[in-house]
Amino acid sequence: MDILKIDNIKKSFSGVNVLKGINLSIKSGELHAIVGENGAGKSTLMKIIAGELEPDAGKIYLNGKEVQFHSPLDAINSGIALIHQEFSLIPQLTVYENIFLGREISKKFLGINFVDKKKMKREAEDVLKTFGIENIPVDSKIRDLSVANKQLTEIAKALSINSKILIMDEPTAALTLRETEKLFSILANLKSNGVTIIFISHRLEEIFQIADSVTILRNGELIDTKKINEVSIEEIVSMMIGKSMNNRFPPKPVKKIEDKDEFFEIKNLSSDAFKGINFSLRKGEILGIAGLVGCGNTQLAESIYGLRKFTGEIYLEGKKMNISKPTDAIEHGIFLVPEDRHDLGLVLQLSVKENHSLPNLDLFSKVGFVASTIEKKSVRDTIAYLNTKISSINQRVDNLSGGNQQKIVLGKWLVRSPKILILDEPTRGIDVGAKFEIYRFMYEQSSKGVSIILISSELTEVLNLSDRILVMSEGRITGELNPRNATQEDILKLAVKGKES
Amino acid sequence: MTLSNGFVRKYGVIFGLAGIITFFAIESPNYFFTASNFILISKQSSINILLALGEMFVILTAGIDLSVGAIAGLVGAVAAGTIVATGNLFLGLAAGIGIGIAFGLINGVIVAFAKVPAFIATLATMSAITGITLIYTQGEPIWNLPSSFDFIGQGNLADIPFSIILMALAFVCAWIILDRTKYGRHVYAVGGNIKASRAAGIKISGVLVSVYAISGLLSAIGGIVLASRLGTAEPTAGSGYELDAIAAVVLGGTSLFGGEGWVVGTIIGGYIIAVLNNGMTIMNISSYYQEVVKGLVILLAVMLTSFGKKYWNE
């Protein structure tokens, strides 16, 4: 039975056709994945279903009856809840307050609504328990929760209002492997309780793990809907990008990396997040550092870049380095592309040009004044090199897609001829096409002799790109693998090592 | 996790106040540390706390109200002027409170609908209202007010100064509203994440307009108490009062970014300011140094709360 039917929905923004007439049916109780490159229209379609946007044309049928949503509240009241990628929670309030936001349980006294905190806490706990969400105290503040738990709170919020359809946009983008597994088991739980789930994801392997069917959008059109067991990854990818792509990864250049090319060494590095780290890096090598969240790889990257205190020694080309702040690292040609590009990599209100120039103003300025022509040329050259899709260099970066934003972050460091690039989850939340380009960029840089430290939780990515893989667990290096003969299980085994002891 | 950032922020102020009181108690045990002096301090802080409570509502929504002092001044003048003109105390009080709420609503409408940043909107209304007060009073103070009016700022009810009773009532109402009602939850939510609040169906403009109206109301009450305490409505009364009001709110641990704050904290913040003024005057510390000390204390308090946040989040 179709719980949701989308009939010829059209939507355009400022003359651009974002949805060109979508026809889609979702079966009740299924987990339906929506995939497509950025700009394909996935988020727009979800927002229309969830009442945040109104379509220009077309109809929506819920359980066979036509519905019109003029606000998110209409959709919520009809049982459709959208779980956002940037969560719509109030960080300063508690879990139970957020779950009941806008519909607080209250008793009326003299015309004033007095909230019943005890009741809300109890009911919040019940909701969490029913759906198998554990270990979240209902009176903890949202900002003290991990990213995974924040998401679970959002889900609990949607469920507590008896949502029958949950829409999730990139739910696993910020989760670790473990947390993703947990989320999936909760989703399976929900399905058995009759909840229909629609989710957008860029992680194709995951879709094959849990989805029942998948719909592919491209350029505002629905290409096809298929049962998951009747389609392969390659077919999905080629439907997404409209041409066949034999591989998601560009051809790997043949590199000859010898031990004598070693030029960077970490000796006994320790901090509050990791202990006794030793490794060395060779010119042009791509070193993957894999591990679960909390293993310390991000923190290690931050320390090498000067964002975090550490003890131990770092040697570059034989000389000991004194790194206590990012400028020290930058001066030596070590750059970091951080995990959270919104928080640490970009200034969202500034333009493409300004973000590109920010760490490079010294190169573009004479006597304190920025030479505008030099600056603009640098920006344009980098944009061309990375094939970044922008409409103007003065455009605000928060209007760009994730992939293009990431290219801005990468681009700004290129100007300074890096020796070592530390990339922390560089392709998170980015579509397949842009990922390809970033991989190509990484290969090109490494052939030019730039060394890359790649921190990633996408194991296929790590296995494909790296020349060598280190695995970390709970702050220590638990092993080194040769990607040519290692598998995902090998990495995982080393990533959970140490937890048993 | 008992010693969380919230703990430091919340209870830190209490230790701060206790510390300051202890210091003055040691320096001047006979004069400072007496029951009658504490009643005096409460009286002296009452006007500021009334304004600060209103200010807190606004700051919780991530806004700010720079016009509280100006409204207090205008209301004092209008109330006094109306009483002198009509001879009717209640008419005067009603007029004053009406004006306060009216200007509060104007602030709220500008912020909620014209989408002007609160800082600019209330700065503008502050200027305008100050001017209106000067026009209304023609630069002359309004005095010779009936003793029934004097009662508000100078009288006692069961041996407790009436202004303290007003302050206590305002505190209790503010606490109940913010902590115990649905509306209160919405005030925090709007300040914490306005997008999420909108998505949850909370009427943002209703919340915004109302918090500024509440601020206007409390400023009005403060202005009436001020004029009553002096027995005179001065043309420039209330000038600069917004700074002490905001200071009290910030000292009390309310975040200027909205979404969190503790009503008791604002009371404590107001007391810290009053205790500092009272203690330093009793010790006859030079006026120049008093300003420096006050500024340092506020700076320290803000540093502690933001330092506390950074430290606990690492």
Next chain:
Amino acid sequence: MKSIILVAVMLIGIAALSMAMTIGFCVSTLNNPYFVSFTNGAKAEAQLLGINLIVMNANNSNSTQLNQVEDLIQRKVDAIILNPTDSDALVPAVIAANKAGIPVITLDRSVNGGTVAMYIASDNVEYGKLEAQYAAKLLNGSGNVVLLTGIPGASATRDRTKGIMEVLSQYPNIKVVANQTAKFDMATAMSVMESILVAHPDINAVIAENDEMALGAIQAIKAAGRSGIIVIGGDGIPQGIQAVKNGTEAVDIAQQPYKMAALGVSAAFFVVNGINLSPTSLSMPLFPVTKDNVDQWIASGD
């Protein structure tokens, strides 16, 4: 026909007279009854003399007043009467007026540079001395005194405090037990005085450097239920005079802002008409108003 011509000539005559002279009147602020009275005095005199008086209020801002003076210079007024917001900051304005050949008269406060045709002010040092002398007399030479000073850094504050201290230092048995600023503001004075009363159970007199502060001190004394404290203020604002009549204020060193400004306008009238004045500065007499002479003072109207 004749009568029409006569009326026409009269109208032209009056118009000519009033067009004859335009004088700029720059007052530092209007948020104080003192300065309101001040400006009223100027306006009244200007009307009597048929002068077109342009009143500008600087709201206590130096930059605003500088702009206003420059404006008046542009408009080529016949003279500028200046009540400076600050004695140093307004020097460039005076110099500019000098260069433009426009005579300047300063009232109530001086400027420390440029040439001024006439300077009329109360002597603030004398003001302070008078306050202290009356205090000493009423205390019979001994007692505890509280001093409430004005805005720190203002010349009036400096001068009045100087006068007070000069006199009090001659009385070894008079002790200044508390010296705090109340910024010329009634509410501040009340708060400060309340705290001072707590710390000093034995106060005999309060010397406040203006009436607003004296009135604030009186309120504080009333609220604390204390009595027998002599309060001395100054400026002579109506509320202060009333307090003298009521007996709550012992002495009010009244200034005569109305008369001062009127004198300033007539001085300007003479200077513009080419009559040189000598001496070029005038000290306005201060009137200590006490219960004995308060009725006379009120009758004389100021």
